[in-house]
Amino acid sequence: MKTPIFDFVQKYGNSDFSRFHMPGHKGRDFTGSERFDITEIDGADVLYASDGIIKESEENASSLFCTAKTFYSTEGSSHAIRAMLGAVATHKKGTRALILAARNVHKAFIYACAALDIDVEWIYPQNFTHLCSCIITKADVERAISDCGERKPDAVYITTPDYLGNIADVPDISAVCEHNNILLLADNAHGAYLHFLPDAYATEKGHPIQLGAHICCDSAHKTLPVLTGGAYLHFSENCPTRYIDAAQKMLRIFATTSPSYLVLQSLDRCNGYLAKEFKGKLAKTVKCVLTVKEKIASFGFIVEETEPLKVVVNIKKAGYCAAEFTEKLAEHKIVPEMCDNDYAVFMASTENDERDFERLAEAFASIPLKKPIKDDAQEMNLRHHERKLSIREAVFAPHKTLPVEEAIGKICGAPTVSCPPAVPVVISGEVITEQDAELMKKYNIKSVDVVDL
Ligand SMILES: Cc1ncc(COP(=O)(O)O)c(C=O)c1O
Known part of the structure; x- marks a missing residue:
């Protein structure tokens, strides 16, 4: 597979042209990557109005992911989420779009809904076990659709995989959406x-586009060897083409006019890798992850069932809090993706080597199990919230910052998250409860932006 952006940038970076164009570093070394950090010069094409190397590269990505259309984002999935929601909102004539969303959304979703003035009704699971996971069934989606009554929702929105590695039942949920003619x-x-x-994994653990989603975003930078910021916005063959056109418009509206060519060439170079050795390397990595999970479980830790590249260990049941466990891991030179007072989350990729996996197993081998920590402070009960304002009204209202204890009874302004995982404890516009305050403390959130009307 050709890598036209990578080739162009490499050639230009290795040439000795005098640069009288942006960026101001002129290709001279400051951090080491400046040579290849270019702007939309002649021949470099224009992101979101492409007819050259970017168009060719996006078409390559589209063929690799078997989509009807794939756009690049150099500003992460956050940008792709804004465009995806904007595309759906565009088709409302004078009324606000309504989206049914599983409650464990990333804060990018909330900000996109605020910017686009989208109404959201939440789909809740039968049991909440953690802020990050919201395992909804076909029946939950059917109920949420029927609860909308006369007002037909424009789309159902799910997060899959979630931060803890749970994969949604995309085939079943997509069948409900198809039946109701909803995206x-x-x-x-x-x-x-x-x-x-x-x-062997494709039927249940495949990519959402393979399994029936109409539109989806992928952060290439999270699980592929792509620089931070690199992401895709994919459209399935089943998605009406008007949404692709609408999304392109939204990508232009929300994007910077100075996309990073370091990121674009990284996405492009990754196409070459995905087309060749990636599949084989991934199969090997999946085996390594399975082996390390088995080892960790053999030491007595509870290892959750997850998507194939995540290792999620229940540290509370092993007797540890986040701070103590992170310290133990650091002694073994291990940095996890996230560690809260419930779980330690490790994200692997094809680029982890044998030594990394050995270290992880060794770390767990040396960490003694302790008496499980009893945590009766929080029964997850995120569903009973009084909503006083729409997301948009709350996000754009004047705010004041209060310590968590003083925020009880006030209306949440900015989505209150700990990052990672950036899943809001309370949604903007909802009244903050005592239980929310407890949960915020658990996530080490000390202050909240509340609406100050
Ligand atoms: C579930 C989820 N969605 C969206 C995002 C935003 O992705 P990005 O950082 O690529 O903008 C994140 C980031 O961590 C995430 O975890």
């Missing part, structure tokens, strides 16, 4: 690699 949108920020898994 299925997926935040697949954590699952770009899923498309390239060995066939």
Whole structure:
């Protein structure tokens, strides 16, 4: 597979042209990557109005992911989420769009809904076990659609995989959407690699586009060897083409006019890799992850069932809090993706080597199990919130910042998150409860922006 952006940037970076164009570093070394950090010069094409090397590269990505259309983002899935929601909102004539969303959304979704003035009704699971996971069934989606009554929702929005590695039942949820003629949108920020898994995984753990989603975003940078910021916005063959056109408009509206060519060439170079050795390397990595999970479980830790590249260990049941466990891991030179007081989350990729996996196993071998920590402070009960303002009204209202304890009874302004995982404890516009305050403390959130009307 050709890599036209990478080739162009490499050639220009290795030439000795005098640069009288942006960026101001002129290709001279400051951090080491300046040579290849260019702007939209002649021949470099224009992101979101492409007819040259970017168009060719996006078409390559589209053929690799078997989509009707794939756009690049150099500003992460966050940008792709804004465009995806904007595309759906565009088709409302004078009324606000309505989206049914599983509650564990990333804050990018909330800000996009605020910017686009989208109404959201939440779909809740039967049991909440953690802020990050919201395992909804076909029946939950059917109920949420029927609860909308006369007002037909424009789309169902799910996060799959979630931060803890749970994969949604995309085939079943997509069947409900199809039956009701509603779009299925997926935040697949954590699952770009899923498309390239060995066939045995494809039916349940495949990529959302393979399994029936109409539109989805992937953060290439999270699970593929792509620089931070690199992401895709994919459209399935089943998605009406008007949404592709609308999304292109939205990408232009929300994007910087100075996209990073370091990121674009990284996405482009990755196409070459995905087309060749990636599948084989991924199959090997999946085996390494399975082996390390088995080892960790053999030491007595509870290892959750997850998507193939995540290792999620229940540290509370092993007797540890986040701070103590992170310290133990650091002693073994391990940096996890996230560690809260419930779980330690490790994200692997094809670029982890044997030594990395050995270290991880060794770390767990040396960490003694302790008495499980009893945590009766929070029964997850995110569903009973009084909503006083729309997301847009709350996000754009004047705010004041209060310590968590003083925010009880006030209306949440900015989505209150700990990052990672950036899943809001309270949604903008909802009244903050005592239980929310407890949960915020658990996530080490000390202050909240509340609406100050
Ligand atoms: C579930 C989920 N969605 C969206 C995002 C935003 O992705 P990006 O950082 O690529 O903008 C994240 C980031 O962590 C995420 O975890």
